[in-house]
Amino acid sequence: MTTVDKPSMGFGRMHRKEDARFIRGRGTYVDDVRLPGMLHGAVLRSPFAHARIVSIDTRAAEAHPKVKAVITGKTLEGLKLAWMPTLSYDTQAVLATDKVRFQGQEVAFVVAEDKYSARDALELIDVEYEPLPAVVDARRALDPDAPVIRDDKENQNGNHIFDWTAGDKAATDAAFARAEVVVKQDVLYPRVHPAPLETCGALADFDKVTGKLTMWCNTQAPHAHRTVYALVAGLPEHKIRVISPDIGGGFGNKVPIYPGYVCAIVGSIVTGKPVKWMEDRSENLMSTGFARDYHMSGEVAATRDGKITAVRVKVIADHGAFNGTAQPTKYPAGFFHVFTGSYDLEAAHCEVTGVYTNKAPGGVAYACSFRITEAAYLIERLVDVLAFDLGMDPAQLRMKNLLRAEQFPYSSPTGWEYDSGDYPRALQLALDMVGYDEIRREQAAVRERWAAGDRSGTLPGVGISFFTEAVGAGPRKHMDILGLGMADGAELRVHPTGKAVLRISVQSQGQGHETTYAQIVAHELGIPPDDIEVVHGDTDQTPFGLGTYGSRSTPVSGAATAVVARKVRERARLVASAMLEVSADDLEWDGAGRWVVRGSTEQGRTIQEIALAAHSSLELPDGVEGHLDATTVYNPPNLTFPFGAYVCVVDVDPGTGQVKVRRFVAVDDCGVRINPTIVEGQVHGGLADGIGMALMQLIAFDEDGNCLGASFMDYLLPTSVECPSWELGETVTPSPHHPIGAKGVGESATVGSPAAVVNAVVDALKPYGVRHADMPLTPAQVWRVIQGSPLRTDLAIT
Amino acid sequence: MTTRITVTVNGEEHTAEVEPRTLLVHFLRDQLGLTGTHWGCDTSNCGVCTVTLDGTPVKSCTVLAVMAHNHSVGTVEGLERDGKLDPVQQGFVECHGLQCGFCTPGMMLTARWLLDNNPDPSETEIREAISGQSCRCTGYENIVRSVQWAARQEVTR
Secondary structure, eight states, X not given: OOOOOTTOSSSSOOOOTTHHHHTTTOOOBGGGOOOTTOEEEEEEEXXXXXXXXXXXXXXXXXXXXXXEEEEEHHHHHHTTOSEEEOTTSOEEESSOXXXXXXXXXXXXXXXXXSHHHXXXXXXXOEEEEEEOOOOOOGGGTTSTTSOOSOTTSTTOOXXXXXXXXXXXXXXXXXXXXXXXXXXXXEEEEEEEOOOOSSOOEEEEEEETTTTEEXXXXXXXXXXXXXXHHHHHHOOOGGGEEEEOOBOSOOTTTTSSOXXXXXXXXXXXXXXXXXXXEEOOHHHHHHHSOEEEEEEEEEEEEEOTTSOEEEEEEEEEEEOOSXXXXXXXXXXXXXXXXXXXXXXXXXXXXXXXXXXXOSSOSEESOSSOTTTHHHHHHXXXXXXXXXXXXXXXXXXXXXXXXXOOGGGOSEXXXXXXXXXXXXXXXXXXXXXXXXXXXXXXXHHXXXXXXXXXXXXXXXXXEEEEEEEEOOBSOOOTTTOEETTEESOEEXXXXXXXXXXXXXXXXXXXXXXXXXXXXXXHHHHHHOOOGGGEEEEOSBTTTXXXXXXXXXXXXXXXXXXXXXXXXXXXXXXXXXXXXHHHTSOGGGEEEOSSSEEEETTEEEEEEEHHHHXXXXXXXOOOOTTXXXXXXXXXXXXXXXXXXXXXXXXXXXXXXXXXXXEEEEEEEEEEEOBSOSSHHHHHHHXXXXXXXXXXXXXXXXXXXXXXXXXXXXXXXXXXXXXTTTSOOOEEEEOOOOOSXXXXXXXXXXXXXXXXXXXXXXXXXXXXXXXXXXXXXXXXXXXXXXXXXXXXXXXXXXXXXX | OOEEEEEEETTEEEEEEEOTTOBHHHIIIIISOOTTSOOOOSSSSSOTTEEEETTEEEETTSSBGXXXXXXXXXXXXXXXXXXXXXXXXHHHHXXXXXXXXXXXXXXXXXXXXXXXXXXXXXXXXXXXXXXXXXXXXXXXXXXXXXXXXXXXXHHHO
8 A cells, every 4th residue: 555755845655636636527638628609520531541532522511400610621721731740840631632541541520519410420421532552561661562652742752751770880780790699580569559548639719809729639748739830820829828638648649739630720710619629539549649560670699608799670660651750850760779778788780761651640659758668679579589599597698788887877889878777786676576586496397397298277487678768858959849949948936925836848647747746846945745836738827848758757847847946945045145134155955945044053034934025025135036936948968767677477378378467576767756656656557558568459450451450349458457466666776967866757667568578478488489479469479479470470460 | 309318416316308329428428517427438448437327337438328317327526425535536545546537437436336345355356346447547556456445444434
């Protein structure tokens, strides 16, 4: 059970402030917002993955008595809104004009008096399509005879989007040339979907009189959305207000701007009424930001005794029909080049080729920390393949190659500077917690029995994953999205009675910002968290910043909060010096909310007393303005590098292919923990993601590009019975450059856990000679693996 | 075409005109304004729309509002009585059983039903009870602990 430090004046366990409304059903999610005269929108979607649009007849829909408007690509063309920019400098159709390029693509938008009528009217729209051959498998996208998907783009002859490399190719090739051992493995990280339980949606309210657009939308990046709307729709930015209310999970699915949002805006402008659009579950799974779809080919060079010297990787990245990935512009493959992981290598190199396919756009989502999920999974799979080939224990092999504490800060072969870490300590703790040697002994006994011919029962397997994350983008010098630098603002105002309001740019989707950011201010100023209101998710009420994704809230906005609180503290010092009639230099902060006279601590003033004085008629020193507030923009000097060691124990039934996760030990180091309860909760959720991805989640397609994972009956989420009771451990290695030593943690477990589960299943199947198996390891896939087919060559396989 | 229905929700009788195809979840949210019940999937898989119908949890996205005619529905808004939180609600706060809060109302209603029928459930029984409902944030661990907390409270009360 969770214990609570009462009442916290800073870091530590405390109940979440936001829970009071959620446990009463009083949260305000976007679909809970109702405005007078509100209309409802629905999107007509393409049934084909690739087809030319011959004609669209909307007359019958327009004649529906409850329909107020029908919008097509033609309508939008007249407004120059048929296409919009993506977050990767590509374009995406808002409503298709020429062709449809994936199944589920937006073709028309109906606005009606109620949502049932809007759906009814979709059935009345007659679209004539001329089907075209579809590109479904990314590995065939660059074939000379592959149909060209993006013939709307000038000079686009094939389906190639980008080539991107990192690391030193010559040095890497040289290390491979002299390597004693080289192992190679093709590894697919299949297409999955974040599937937050609340789907994407918006409520657009355009006021013709004031010219102001108010956009309620469950976006993870309200400020960035506002700027993009200003650029796309030509509305002045100060006349756009994006309100991101309570969000029912995001996981990266709610970063992009979707055509439905733009349609809702157009619908509101056209009808003069507020227009709400909420996608249904199939729309969510078929058309919005998916994740992964990385076809990776990895090689490891090593010595015969298991010292890894180099890693070389080639990737085909499936970006779907429009390149809409949301990541820092400089890095089209995100932070995939952190694939050297947690190991001390001589050299490394990767080549990533991005391609178009006739599938939904996306790729960077689902708690991936900009592709670190793919990177961590690949290297942790490769290390186990090396262990398999060398006949070494995977724990020992990792210990032999992990970076040592004295190597930090560490410059990686692909250009990262890891800020801090003590990796062997974390791995040893995880091994101790799980009782590694004992489980190996148990496993050896089963395998002996197995070899002797008794093949009843299940096979135990142990899987290890060690990951290093890189989270908290910027620095702005290197990182921007659509030219917007990744720095975030914070504003803090202490009112006369000593109560404070903090305004931040990042947006919670369940992370508990209203609690943790109040704790940071409490820690810095000694104001109780209950006396601090955290305002977020409203562009009219908060400073600019890029939003919450890539585990960047605490590394960036958490830092901004600490910095702005320190600014307020320094201002308070000047006010206190006037109150006490002493020099500011003679004051010291007591760490608990008071400026006191050095050497005479009974003489002092609390932050609350100072706040009142700052608003009073007290004469202040020259240059000190009244009131007690400050603003800041935090530009992180580097990313933070949380890490962790995970061990999963499974029992695999070779007769049925069923995998049961028996235990899961997770040791996380995310630096200083502001609220350990919230950190642990985030880790729990990410571990469940790992079970889901490793064992059941897959957005599959047939050869015509039909999506086979378009409902929760086909796209399976882990439930309470597939998840074990998680066993958590922690080490604390503070970030040296973060003001409070914290690192991000929201995505650590999602990044680290899939490899542990897959490694455990592959380990269990060792008696069958299994060296690798592609996810998800459904019973059918485990069966195929046992039969000797470990790779998912057919994207339709479920 | 509409049909007149009378449904008792959280002990209060409501009479309303509905289209026969109206889902119970939409009736509760759109006509009665009880937005604590959420909608998530349309296929009875995710369970965020869970309410009780005559005391038994149902997924209100697969119940028609007309099927609730002359029946009694319980939603999250009815858990708190006379300003006093249900132990299940308190348990979710105590044990951090929620993050984004979207699955929470349904989870709490199922938990309430479980404890009404099995005051001292094992961990396995709790996990089975909520296995028809998804949570994407908590990995279920703290939901289980929240229900255990509530069970302990009620046993000692």
